[in-house]
Amino acid sequence: MERRHRQRERPLGIVVQKYGGSSVATAEHIKAVAGKIQRARKAGLDLVVVASAMGKTTDRLLRLAGEVSSDPSPREIDQLLATGEEQSVALLAMALHDRGVPAVSLTGPQAGMRATGRYGSGVISEIRPGRIRRLLGEGRVVIVAGFQGMNALGDVMTLGRGGSDTTAVALAAALGADRCEIYTDVDGVYTADPRIVPGARRIPVISYAEMSEMAWRGAKVMHPRAVELGALYGVEIHVLSSFDEESPGTIITGGEKVEHLETRETVAGIVHDTDVARITLNGVRTGPGTLSKVFTPLAERGISVDVIVESGIKEGVADIAFTVSRADFAEARSAAGKVARALGGSVEGEEGLAKVSVVGTGMLNRPGYAARMFSALGSEGIPIRMVSTSEIQVTCVIPAERVQEAVRRLHRDFELEEREDV
Numbered sequence: 001m002e003r004r005h006r007q008r009e010r011p012l013g014i015v016v017q018k019y020g021g022s023s024v025a026t027a028e029h030i031k032a033v034a035g036k037i038q039r040a041r042k043a044g045l046d047l048v049v050v051a052s053a054m055g056k057t058t059d060r061l062l063r064l065a066g067e068v069s070s071d072p073s074p075r076e077i078d079q080l081l082a083t084g085e086e087q088s089v090a091l092l093a094m095a096l097h098d099r100g101v102p103a104v105s106l107t108g109p110q111a112g113m114r115a116t117g118r119y120g121s122g123v124i125s126e127i128r129p130g131r132i133r134r135l136l137g138e139g140r141v142v143i144v145a146g147f148q149g150m151n152a153l154g155d156v157m158t159l160g161r162g163g164s165d166t167t168a169v170a171l172a173a174a175l176g177a178d179r180c181e182i183y184t185d186v187d188g189v190y191t192a193d194p195r196i197v198p199g200a201r202r203i204p205v206i207s208y209a210e211m212s213e214m215a216w217r218g219a220k221v222m223h224p225r226a227v228e229l230g231a232l233y234g235v236e237i238h239v240l241s242s243f244d245e246e247s248p249g250t251i252i253t254g255g256e257k258v259e260h261l262e263t264r265e266t267v268a269g270i271v272h273d274t275d276v277a278r279i280t281l282n283g284v285r286t287g288p289g290t291l292s293k294v295f296t297p298l299a300e301r302g303i304s305v306d307v308i309v310e311s312g313i314k315e316g317v318a319d320i321a322f323t324v325s326r327a328d329f330a331e332a333r334s335a336a337g338k339v340a341r342a343l344g345g346s347v348e349g350e351e352g353l354a355k356v357s358v359v360g361t362g363m364l365n366r367p368g369y370a371a372r373m374f375s376a377l378g379s380e381g382i383p384i385r386m387v388s389t390s391e392i393q394v395t396c397v398i399p400a401e402r403v404q405e406a407v408r409r410l411h412r413d414f415e416l417e418e419r420e421d422v
Contacts, residue, residue, distance in 0.1 A: 018168035053084025108148035115149030162223020218273030
């Protein structure tokens with residue numbers, strides 16, 4: 001079998017495929033993925049496959065850690081969580097062997113993935129793809145555990161949120177792959193969440209910039225880390241359904257394949273995020289270095305900050321507000337409170353918030369989009385707590401209980417259901 005694969009003439013090229021947790025959630029799902037890989041092999045492709053942990057395995061392992069330890073070390077958490085992906089890749093290799101497809105499973109470190117940073121949130125520093133290339137040369141399908149690499153100490157290190165997507169795109173870049181296919185439980189990127197807007201439309205082609213912004217603002221189909229890596233190395237990414245082989249999905253690529261140039265519609269989609277809390281430092285003394293004093297302690301704790309608003313300074317005093325995830329709210333409020341008191345002010349917080357964003361290339365050069373968004377939300381009586389803008393997005397922080405009606409109204413007012421280019 002292996003000899004026959006080694007003698008294949010003029011292979012079409014390398015394709016990296018990534019299957020998320022829902023795609024490999026059960027034994028039946030794994031066998032279905034093996035069948036999909038087998039068909040791709042028959043088409044002449046050399047395949048590197050990245051797999052996530054099965055279903056809710058990561059959550060289950062974290063619960064187990066909490067049951068045996070009140071304060072498990074980050075290193076041991078990574079040791080534990082890495083086993084989730086290792087189970088998936090071994091089982092997938094077995095399913096392929098059953099179909100006569102030569103395959104080998106590798107952990108992240110075995111595949112040459114090197115990582116740096118903190119346990120639980122590592123970043124890829126280097127890929128040494130020699131072993132993968134040798135195995136491909138032998139005609140094997142190479143199955144790599146996503147979400148993990150090896151640090152300078154030789155320890156396994158997990159890559160944090162979006163780690164498997166990032167693993168797949170990084171491997172595609174390192175191998176010079178034709179493309180990276182991300183298989184998930186949806187059939188592409190939509191103009192809004194179809195569960196909220198039944199008339200949302202699938203976007204056939206979207207730019208890296210638009211997809212990255214949509215991902216940062218709440219679209220869950222792709223992680224922004226992976227999209228940004230694709231943009232940096234020119235890796236074309238296809239988002240496809242694991243369960244609907246007829247759907248063409250969405251292609252994430254550079255501007256050269258996006259049609260209509262300046263006549264194309266500016267707005268790509270409406271996205272939302274309900275994992276939002278706001279912290280406000282009231283009446284703090286301002287001056288050179290004030291913002292550094294506020295945000296450096298948060299950065300040292302690994303707390304990400306999104307929307308930032310500073311009020312107009314009056315008599316050397318101002319208010320500074322920013323948003324964080326709800327999981328970081330308590331720690332961020334505590335750290336901000338110390339800074340606020342040191343600067344003669346006070347701190348307050350508000351949970352139960354959400355962000356809704358209008359995303360599209362070139363919005364800054366076409367006036368009126370922010371006003372149109374504010375008008376749409378105002379007509380529904382939806383209060384706006386904070387606003388953030390850039391050349392590619394307008395984001396409003398609003399009460400979480402109003403987010404669904406906000407998404408539906410914006411999708412309708414920006415006429416995304418009527419577009420012919422999606």
